[in-house]
Amino acid sequence: MNRYLKLVNFEFNRFFKLYIVLVIVTIIMQIFAVIVESRGYMREAKNVIYGDMMSKADFIKNYEAFTMQRVVQSNWFYWSIALCVVVLLIYVFFIWYRDWLGKNSFIYRLLMLPTARLNLYFAKATAILIFVFGLVALQLLLFLIEMQIMKWIVPAEFRVDLPIKEYTDFNYLSVILPGSLIDFLLFYGMGIVAVCVTFTAILLERCYLLKGIIFGISYGLVSVGFFLMPLLIDTFVLNNYFFPVELFVMEVIAGIIVLIGAVWIGNYLLKYKIRV
Amino acid sequence: MKKYWKIIVVLIITVITVGTYYIRSSFASRTVPEFEVKKISGDEKELQDLVIHGDYNVNDIHYSFKILNGKTMNVNYDSIISEIVELPSQFETIMKEYKNFLRQKVLNPGNFYEDKAWLAYAEYQIENTFSGMTNKNEFLIEVLDKKTNETVAFEVAMPDGENYYTININDVQLMNGKVKVLTNNYSEDSSEEAHLYVFDIKEKKLIRDDVILKSSKEAENGNWTSFSINNDSLSLKPSEYALFLLQRVQEEMNENTKEVEAKILASECYVYNFEKEILEKINHEESGMVEAASLHNSTVFLQNQIDNRLEVVPYDIETGTWREKILFNVPQTSENTDNDDLHAEPFITVLNGKIYIINAIDDGYSLFIGDLSTGQSLYEGKIVAKHKKINQYNDKTYFKLIEPKS
Amino acid sequence: MQGGIPMIEVKNVTKKFGRKEVLKGVSFTAEKGQITCLIGINGVGKTTIMQAIMSLIPINSGEIFIDGSKLTKDSYEKITFIPDTITMLPQMRIGDAFTFMADFYQSWNQKRAEELLEFFKLEETERISELSKGNTAKVNILLGLALDVDYLLMDEPFSGIDIFSREEIANVFTSHLIEDRGVIITTHEINDIEHLIDKVVLIDNGIVLKEFHVEEVREKEGKSVIDVMREVYEK
Numbered sequence: 001m002n003r004y005l006k007l008v009n010f011e012f013n014r015f016f017k018l019y020i021v022l023v024i025v026t027i028i029m030q031i032f033a034v035i036v037e038s039r040g041y042m043r044e045a046k047n048v049i050y051g052d053m054m055s056k057a058d059f060i061k062n063y064e065a066f067t068m069q070r071v072v073q074s075n076w077f078y079w080s081i082a083l084c085v086v087v088l089l090i091y092v093f094f095i096w097y098r099d100w101l102g103k104n105s106f107i108y109r110l111l112m113l114p115t116a117r118l119n120l121y122f123a124k125a126t127a128i129l130i131f132v133f134g135l136v137a138l139q140l141l142l143f144l145i146e147m148q149i150m151k152w153i154v155p156a157e158f159r160v161d162l163p164i165k166e167y168t169d170f171n172y173l174s175v176i177l178p179g180s181l182i183d184f185l186l187f188y189g190m191g192i193v194a195v196c197v198t199f200t201a202i203l204l205e206r207c208y209l210l211k212g213i214i215f216g217i218s219y220g221l222v223s224v225g226f227f228l229m230p231l232l233i234d235t236f237v238l239n240n241y242f243f244p245v246e247l248f249v250m251e252v253i254a255g256i257i258v259l260i261g262a263v264w265i266g267n268y269l270l271k272y273k274i275r276v
Numbered sequence: 277m278k279k280y281w282k283i284i285v286v287l288i289i290t291v292i293t294v295g296t297y298y299i300r301s302s303f304a305s306r307t308v309p310e311f312e313v314k315k316i317s318g319d320e321k322e323l324q325d326l327v328i329h330g331d332y333n334v335n336d337i338h339y340s341f342k343i344l345n346g347k348t349m350n351v352n353y354d355s356i357i358s359e360i361v362e363l364p365s366q367f368e369t370i371m372k373e374y375k376n377f378l379r380q381k382v383l384n385p386g387n388f389y390e391d392k393a394w395l396a397y398a399e400y401q402i403e404n405t406f407s408g409m410t411n412k413n414e415f416l417i418e419v420l421d422k423k424t425n426e427t428v429a430f431e432v433a434m435p436d437g438e439n440y441y442t443i444n445i446n447d448v449q450l451m452n453g454k455v456k457v458l459t460n461n462y463s464e465d466s467s468e469e470a471h472l473y474v475f476d477i478k479e480k481k482l483i484r485d486d487v488i489l490k491s492s493k494e495a496e497n498g499n500w501t502s503f504s505i506n507n508d509s510l511s512l513k514p515s516e517y518a519l520f521l522l523q524r525v526q527e528e529m530n531e532n533t534k535e536v537e538a539k540i541l542a543s544e545c546y547v548y549n550f551e552k553e554i555l556e557k558i559n560h561e562e563s564g565m566v567e568a569a570s571l572h573n574s575t576v577f578l579q580n581q582i583d584n585r586l587e588v589v590p591y592d593i594e595t596g597t598w599r600e601k602i603l604f605n606v607p608q609t610s611e612n613t614d615n616d617d618l619h620a621e622p623f624i625t626v627l628n629g630k631i632y633i634i635n636a637i638d639d640g641y642s643l644f645i646g647d648l649s650t651g652q653s654l655y656e657g658k659i660v661a662k663h664k665k666i667n668q669y670n671d672k673t674y675f676k677l678i679e680p681k682s
Numbered sequence: 683m684q685g686g687i688p689m690i691e692v693k694n695v696t697k698k699f700g701r702k703e704v705l706k707g708v709s710f711t712a713e714k715g716q717i718t719c720l721i722g723i724n725g726v727g728k729t730t731i732m733q734a735i736m737s738l739i740p741i742n743s744g745e746i747f748i749d750g751s752k753l754t755k756d757s758y759e760k761i762t763f764i765p766d767t768i769t770m771l772p773q774m775r776i777g778d779a780f781t782f783m784a785d786f787y788q789s790w791n792q793k794r795a796e797e798l799l800e801f802f803k804l805e806e807t808e809r810i811s812e813l814s815k816g817n818t819a820k821v822n823i824l825l826g827l828a829l830d831v832d833y834l835l836m837d838e839p840f841s842g843i844d845i846f847s848r849e850e851i852a853n854v855f856t857s858h859l860i861e862d863r864g865v866i867i868t869t870h871e872i873n874d875i876e877h878l879i880d881k882v883v884l885i886d887n888g889i890v891l892k893e894f895h896v897e898e899v900r901e902k903e904g905k906s907v908i909d910v911m912r913e914v915y916e917k
Contacts, residue, residue, distance in 0.1 A: 003786060006785055006786065008283070009279065009280055009283050010782075012282065012283045012286075013279070013282060013283070014771075016282055065664070065665075102772070103767050103768075104767055104768050104769070104770065104771065104772045104810070105765070105767050105769065106769065106770065106771055108738065108763070108765055108767070108769040109769040109770065111736075111737075111738055112736060112738070112758050112762065112763060112769075113755075113758060113786050113787075114755055114756055114757075114758040114759045114786065114787060114788070115755055115786070116755050117755070130283065130286060130287065130290070133290045133294060134286050134289070134290050136290070136294055137289055137290040137293035137294050140293050140294065140297050141289075141293055160664045163304065164297070165301055165304070169337075170337045178355075178356070179301070179355065179356075180298070180301065180302065180355035181298040181301075181302060181355075182355040182357060183355045183356050183357070184294075184298060186355075186356070186357070207740075239380050240379075240380050241379050241380055242379075243363075243375075243378070243379070244360045244361055245360070245361040248357065248360055248361065272740055273740050274738075274739075274740070275733075275738070275739040275740065276733060276738045276739060279781075
């Protein structure tokens with residue numbers, strides 16, 4: 001346990017510099033988004049009210065009140081999230097491959113540590129999880145700041161102040177910030193399963209090289225297929241025999257089985273088949 | 277210990293932020309929509325333990341709400357699971373006792389029938405490639421005998437299946453060993469027919485196809501007829517009658533708005549008797565024009581708005597007699613308002629001898645509760661939206677159900 | 683273990699890389715307290731054998747025992763491998779590498795590490811990526827030697843190193859730092875270390891051609907290691 005924690009800390013520190021850069025870029029992009037959208041709205045209001053001589057009340061009626069929904073759907077904001085997602089996705093792969101790169105093969109050291117090799121797997125997965133949740137927390141804090149900035153630029157009568165959940169609920173943000181705790185556990189639980197399946201696929205490649213790429217991809221597809229099996233069987237073979245709640249339970253179980261499979265295969269590969 | 281500070285700081289911030297957010301959101305309730313019932317006159321005890329269900333749509337986002345005792349009920353933010361798992365409430369008891377009967381069926385109340393002894397289901401299947409059945413145009417009928425727990429299921433090929441491009445099942449009734457299915461049949465020439473299909477359970481076949489009503493094909497000279505079936509389609513309970521409202525419509529150009537409007541020239545009310553399989557027209561010339569009609573048990577309520585009054589005329593089907601006209605002070609909806617809902621029909625329901633009417637008015641919704649036997653108004657109030665409107669134009673509220681608190 | 687002597691036993695190990703069979707049944711032992719040298723031409727599989735002993739690559743068949751048992755995670759406190767590349771992150775400073783080792787290995791001897799650092803005339807603040815090839819090799823060896831392990835595996839410790847560094851490293855072998863540890867070392871240049879080693883394992887064509895003790899052969903047959911090698915390869 002102790003070495004696992006040390007490994008988690010080690011993996012965390014390795015990526016930390018880049019992580020901070022990512023955080024700063026995200027902050028800048030989103031603050032930019034809020035300022036641009038708010039000021040753009042007020043400019044439009046000014047044009048219409050003073051230019052076309054529409055009354056304030058009519059403007060609000062015809063052009064819609066300003067809410068954080070606009071900010072959240074703007075390009076700058078959207079791309080800040082996309083950037084974070086892409087960087088973390090790449091790191092899911094890179095966190096392994098970086099140990100094999102270059103002349104200094106750190107993988108030697110990792111594999112020779114007096115600790116269960118599975119701890120390497122868990123530590124990397126844990127680090128990724130911490131990075132992801134850290135960004136989620138960052139987003140929540142950014143929302144608070146952005147709402148305040150919005151209030152500074154857009155006067156009260158032009159805006160509707162919505163609680164966070166109401167402008168994240170019905171768009172792409174509901175995947176990152178699900179509405180309720182149960183949904184959070186579900187979505188990120190699925191994410192953990194996906195990360196582990198990816199890890200195991202990577203390990204397959206590392207163990208078997210060229211053949212390994214095929215193994216890895218096949219394994220990934222099999223995992224996805226197994227996970228979808230309850231749904232697929234129910235729809236195509238059983239003619240929708242099961243109720244949604246029953247399918248849901250089956251899917252959760254399938255997910256757990258896929259997770260256990262990924263971890264078990266990963267452990268086997270790390271212990272008996274890995275190569276430097 | 278020093279080298280752990282970075283990860284510890286990140287973990288602390290993350291846990292506190294995300295934790296606080298989700299703890300708060302599990303206690304918080306939605307601010308949108310929020311409604312309040314303000315009393316104008318009458319006894320507010322009428323609102324006690326009364327739940328008004330509605331849907332609120334803004335910018336294509338859909339919310340459901342409930343008003344209890346005059347205030348919006350706090351609804352906790354639901355998780356996706358509840359949406360996946362949710363069934364229409366009418367099916368809850370059947371789920372408990374006859375779960376397997378509901379499998380592989382479309383869970384739409386209109387397709388089901390339930391009484392003390394029987395459960396029945398009807399479905400119209402067009403092409404169904406996924407299920408492996410490639411037959412076209414079939415009725416699937418299934419009946420469960422509650423006492424023996426045995427099911428009878430059979431398929432019947434539809435006569436003239438090609439004539440209709442879709443058939444919608446409106447209601448299912450079961451009586452005397454026969455399943456009777458009320459449908460809307462749509463043709464490609466845009467005409468519509470109401471049919472009653474009668475199936476014999478023992479013989480497992482279709483024994484009768486009755487065309488109840490037809491609407492006209494395309495508009496001729498801007499003129500057409502259409503009909504609506506005004507049943508309580510949310511209920512699975514047995515019903516003796518079905519109510520039809522047929523309207524003749526003329527398109528006219530509105531001088532003021534330069535828009536084409538549909539003007540109702542005449543409307544006719546029909547009652548269909550399921551047992552006898554006969555359609556009867558209700559003669560309501562005395563009551564004048566009928567704007568809307570609703571059916572409750574064996575009473576038809578015809579509605580008509582004249583100036584500031586809503587006239588409700590009950591008609592007893594069994595005796596074929598009219599009862600006293602009941603007048604309610606429901607303000608006329610003005611044409612010059614921004615309330616988009618005004619063009620929707622008023623919501624009217626009857627519960628325990630009282631009539632409940634929710635009608636869109638200029639700045640909200642009027643709520644009237646009247647005593648049907650005396651014609652007295654028991655309560656008048658106004659339902660106001662307390663939430664701020666984001667988008668005036670894309671903002672709609674529908675009231676769909678009033679029931680006592682369970 | 684044979685006769686109670688602690689040793690590393692390699693038994694009939696085969697290893698294929700794709701279709702090429704590199705090891706075709708290699709067997710030998712390396713006792714604790716002895717310096718065993720694996721000799722063979724480049725690419726014969728010496729590194730492969732070491733990697734196999736450390737469980738850094740899988741083998742196709744055969745068995746490897748360390749002090750009578752198979753390798754487990756705890757074995758890494760008892761046996762260490764010094765490959766020809768440095769096993770630390772390039773951006774680390776030497777001091778950071780020490781911290782890392784101290785963190786994870788109970789057998790890490792900080793004092794000895796600092797001693798060796800002084801011996802090699804290096805500083806903890808130096809960054810690994812900025813070290814010369816010779817110094818990198820020294821740090822690499824240091825990381826292995828500073829562990830209180832029973833067995834040290836060194837892969838080509840002298841290759842590509844300048845003469846002065848080579849001398850420094852050779853000095854380590856004769857010092858108290860090696861003493862009663864078991865060392866397996868590979869090289870294809872026998873000249874530098876002939877006087878240091880106790881045992882020779884000649885490998886060619888995927889098998890062990892001959893396994894012998896240097897001292898014994900010199901006394902009994904009057905031959906040097908190179909003489910034996912010439913004999914064996916000429917067959």
